[in-house]
Amino acid sequence: MSLEAGGKNSTGWQNPENILCRGCGSQTSSSNFIxxxxxPSSHYAFHDTLFNREMVLVQVxxxxxxxxxxxxxxxxxxxxxxxxxxxxxxxFPGYRWKLCICPDCGEFEGWILESINPGSPESxxxxxxxxxxxxxxxxxxxxxxxxxxxx
Ligand SMILES: [Zn+2]
Numbered sequence: 001m002s003l004e005a006g007g008k009n010s011t012g013w014q015n016p017e018n019i020l021c022r023g024c025g026s027q028t029s030s031s032n033f034i035x036x037x038x039x040p041s042s043h044y045a046f047h048d049t050l051f052n053r054e055m056v057l058v059q060v061x062x063x064x065x066x067x068x069x070x071x072x073x074x075x076x077x078x079x080x081x082x083x084x085x086x087x088x089x090x091x092f093p094g095y096r097w098k099l100c101i102c103p104d105c106g107e108f109e110g111w112i113l114e115s116i117n118p119g120s121p122e123s124x125x126x127x128x129x130x131x132x133x134x135x136x137x138x139x140x141x142x143x144x145x146x147x148x149x150x151x
Contacts, residue, residue: 017052018138019130023107026078028135029128033074037127039091043068051137058132061091070132071110077128079109092127100128109134
């Protein structure tokens, strides 16, 4: 395997990295699709270098008041909506949400949020909030010997 994590190619753009389901390793998303969409109800947020990309917005959101999750936001994912659409307690105004799970193994991966008014130029029709503890970068697989999977 080539070791390209953290590297930049000659154009200065970083190589996109596949984001995988931590349960089964199937592709969930790609660092190409990461966006910085800050929820007004996030507890805190910071930038980190993740999935071979700098300045990835990580925010901690709560679900059912008790549970807190560090999530990244993407515009595309293979994760599948589960259950009914909910409009209450949405992290993003104008969006309804569902849990989303891995279509291959059923692992909980995060949430899918869908715009109530799709087609708006300034906000994507769909936003995925992927839980950092449920996904893993493809290149991180190489370093599993050094880092335990669960943290
Ligand atoms: Zn899976």
